[in-house]
Amino acid sequence: MRVAAAALLCALGVASPTLADSHSVSYSDWTISGEITTLKFVLPRVEAQRLTGVDVPLATTKRLGEYLLAHVAVQGDGENCAPIDQGYDIGLVDPLAVGGGAFGFEIFFRCPTANPLERVLKNAVLFERVRSHVNYARVRAGGGDWAPQLFTAGHEEIRVPDAGAPDGGGWLRYVSLGFGHVLQRLDRIAIVLGLLLLARRRRELELLAVGLAGGYALALLVTAGSWVAPRTSFLEGFVGFMVLWIAAELVARETSRSKVAAILGLGSCALAAVATLVSGWAAGLVLLGCALVAAGLLPRTGEWLERREFWVATAAVAGFLDGFVLPSQVAPAEPPKGALLAMSAGFDVGAFLGAAFLASLAIGALLLLRRRRIELPRPLVSDLAATVLGGCGAFWLVTRFYG
């Protein structure tokens, strides 16, 4: 019954855009040289489709160029710097060939004076449509080094003094970004709340916190080493599997562990076979790994829940995977390693705090209910949670490996 309900929810989930990935990013380079400010803007294809609603490259390019021109600006000492007509039939916005399923544009702004005391770079692209949109920007003034910056909703301006590059984006802004990342992503919320459902003691919550922090630290270490680069969609697919595993664990507690393990293991094996053909060997390998984890973990979790290594390792895997979100998002902007580590550290701290905040909210709500002597029917909560998590997890698992 529970499995059928989860399958039904999964089918509904496939048709529901609300479950789709909500992270939205773009990139911009601002080069300041004398009176001219050159903007190079790169929008991933998914953002372009979100903006234009069409999938025809020519129409998309034209519409995007017009939209971009209306949403970016440069001011020098309070006066508008006009975009320059680039001649021929190009006009004010020159489309660039940036490859990689993205759209690129270049605009030259000429300020009335050659060296204004302060230049303001304005970027409002997408913020009115997607509040969580992030534009990873780089600013270079007077031939100096690139300075990483952020445009986010509410922070749509960067002030560049005459003396040179602006201050870095601010560590706290990355903390805020990480915090928002956990609270705005349904899969992250599902992981945090799912692990809370599994935990029954305060000590287990502490172990989860330790594991999560350890996972983030390990990801930071790997990022610093630059040994590996993540395949982002597969990594996110594994997050989907974790959600599905939590649902399976909730179901297995009430039914047969070996049956649930067999279903999840064999299902993952089948997905691995198809994924190998459709998405390549790497996708097949990850799903095969998922099958082994399911087959090994689910029959034994009943005993392992008593071991602290289990809690630490589970949270560490979640933290480790989440620790690669910012490095993979910011990779096209090619920040220097030092800046990347600082940004990642800020983001990870924010994400950890976000998870802690979310857990606190859930625990607070439970305590409040307990104080008012309202007892939630645990079997019903467990069944409901397993159904929701199972549906969402299956949706994320499938769409991220085959999307």
Add this chain to the structure above:
Amino acid sequence: MSAAPADGQAAVRRSWPRRMLERALARPGRSSVLPLAAVVLGLTLAALGMFRGAPAPLVEVPPGYVALVNQKGVLESDLISQVENATMKRFDEATPEEKRRVLRSMIDEELLVQRALLLDLPETTIEVREAMQQGVEAQVAEPYWSLPPSDAELRAYYDKTRSDYTNDGTMIVHDLVMHVGGFQNANQSTPQALSDAADAVYRLRSGASVDYAKEHYGFVDSNRLPAVEELDFVVKMRLGDKLFEVASALGNGEISDPVVDVDGVHVLVMDIRRPASVADFSSVRDKVYQAYRREQGERATAENVRLLRSQAEIILAPGQEE
């Protein structure tokens, strides 16, 4: 009595993997080992799929290259050939300053090419597209061009395209005209003029001079042609198609029949006629060679386009034809 020694012997004979297995199975915690191994193996496989080796940026110029421009290499062999082309010296003999100058220009060129690709010039600029098209055509023709044709092949090609190598004919021709219907010859009708012209032709063919015909029959020079040897196409241009057709059929010293044209009745007297002729192979060998190569290139291009079309998906808008 005999069972005990036999059992002991069997225990001694067991192999070490079997003994390890028996020991593992006898342990109380054995049921956790395999699941744990599965989880570890699963996580390892998943990690192998989720991560790949990070592409290391090139920080040193690899062997065979002289520079890296935005991670794109400038080949040493290209530098050598460009230095030799620019200085007309062997690479070893070029000065360091000359080599530096050439390398600098190559790096500048690479930067401009990268910028052109970023601006998508191959897609947007006609000149770049034409240059690319010519580049591809030259590339597909190169395998044919690398094998020089033999004389027999060239001669066979010449025989096949002989008409392309004709020399233009020349002629010196007098164009006499008897005007009809003008105010000076108001009473002269065309049949009368034709009759007089036929008589004049008879006289001319009998050996009378052109001046005689002018004096006795009222012929005048049409002034369409100077009295010098002219190429056929010039004569055709001046006489017009109708008279040129008559003139080109005449041989040396021959006189045409009377021909009616818009301004009167004409009689053509051919002084000298050198008809068009086909140039012999040895005198046009270079032209034959060039044409042969050109045809090879066109054939290679056509084959290449045919192949590309067979591999391409081309969708025409409704109402469009090609």
